[in-house]
Amino acid sequence: MFGDRPHSYPQHIGFLLVPGFSLFGLTAMLDPLRHANHGSNRELYRWQLISEQGGAVRSSDDLDIMSDTGIHDLAVCDTLIICSGYDPHARITPGLLGFIRKQASHGADIGCQDTGAYIAAAAGILDGYRATLHWENLDSTAEAFPRVNLVQELLVVDRGRFSCPGALSGLDMMLYLINTQHGNGLATMVSDGLIYTHKRAHSDPQRTSLQKRLDSRNPRLVEAVQLMERNLEEPLRISEIAAQLQLSEREIERLFRHYLQQTPSAYYRNLRLDQARWMLQQTSQSVTDISIACGFASLSHFTRSYQQRFDKNPSRER
Numbered sequence: 001m002f003g004d005r006p007h008s009y010p011q012h013i014g015f016l017l018v019p020g021f022s023l024f025g026l027t028a029m030l031d032p033l034r035h036a037n038h039g040s041n042r043e044l045y046r047w048q049l050i051s052e053q054g055g056a057v058r059s060s061d062d063l064d065i066m067s068d069t070g071i072h073d074l075a076v077c078d079t080l081i082i083c084s085g086y087d088p089h090a091r092i093t094p095g096l097l098g099f100i101r102k103q104a105s106h107g108a109d110i111g112c113q114d115t116g117a118y119i120a121a122a123a124g125i126l127d128g129y130r131a132t133l134h135w136e137n138l139d140s141t142a143e144a145f146p147r148v149n150l151v152q153e154l155l156v157v158d159r160g161r162f163s164c165p166g167a168l169s170g171l172d173m174m175l176y177l178i179n180t181q182h183g184n185g186l187a188t189m190v191s192d193g194l195i196y197t198h199k200r201a202h203s204d205p206q207r208t209s210l211q212k213r214l215d216s217r218n219p220r221l222v223e224a225v226q227l228m229e230r231n232l233e234e235p236l237r238i239s240e241i242a243a244q245l246q247l248s249e250r251e252i253e254r255l256f257r258h259y260l261q262q263t264p265s266a267y268y269r270n271l272r273l274d275q276a277r278w279m280l281q282q283t284s285q286s287v288t289d290i291s292i293a294c295g296f297a298s299l300s301h302f303t304r305s306y307q308q309r310f311d312k313n314p315s316r317e318r
Helices: 023-041 096-107 116-122 135-144 169-182 184-193 210-214 219-230 236-243 249-260 264-283 289-291 299-310
Strands: 009-018 043-050 056-058 062-065 080-086 111-116 156-158 161-164
Touching: 009 023, 023 043, 023 080, 023 111, 023 169, 023 184, 080 096, 080 116, 080 184, 096 111, 096 116, 111 116, 111 169, 116 135, 116 161, 116 219, 135 264, 161 169, 169 184, 210 219, 219 236, 219 264, 236 249, 236 264, 236 289, 264 289, 289 299
Parallel strands: 009 043, 009 080, 080 111, 111 161
Antiparallel strands: 056 062, 156 161
């Protein structure tokens, strides 16, 4: 798909809308195609919205978007892009997986947007491929599907599979498609029409740098938080973090209080609780397994800490 001019025009692209898909992510992919058609005075691209049952599909914004057709009324797609958002594991049905496998077996180019790679991986069509998805879902998806080479990038193209992590990266993906198929001139015209002048590399990070998130350029603070983020399941002692940074415990305490207005222990605990909350909302793992994965020695300690931070029992997140 990328780099190859279609044999005929318009090029047909199907967008498979999974309930909970991001409306912003969808329009970020559709608008560049519309602008490309307008800028070239030719229908280069034609798109179709597909759903499992046909009819309306509710987006993550709680807006119902009408699909053009259901999967049972559609034979084969040249290109299919799976669009999903929150809770991809909860959206999977046998019919959905069967449809995706059918398209793959007929040689369709298959793309994934936001968390679409989770569903494609569940269908078994990403084994041995590189792919990406939203950073929040990356680690859990990698653990669930070890045969998929998941990377935290803005765009991955690997043979007949391509993926982006959602939101504005869909715009980057479509600009790259237009560029490789129809040249930089048209792609630039489209990006100017969309007032999008910053070209991002495929390998650019999905998240804001840690320095910006912490609002601090203090290298020791950044290194300390990086160590914490890399060691959630088996938390380090604050003394171990201080030793790795060649600081005393008192120095690291002052560092966190000065820049983050909390102790390093409290910050570390909140990191683990935030991760636990995401796992409760986005995975089907048990509360006990999640408490262990987030470094809590006992379920009672986890439940007590969770209630103190979020004012609710962890089981109520589901």
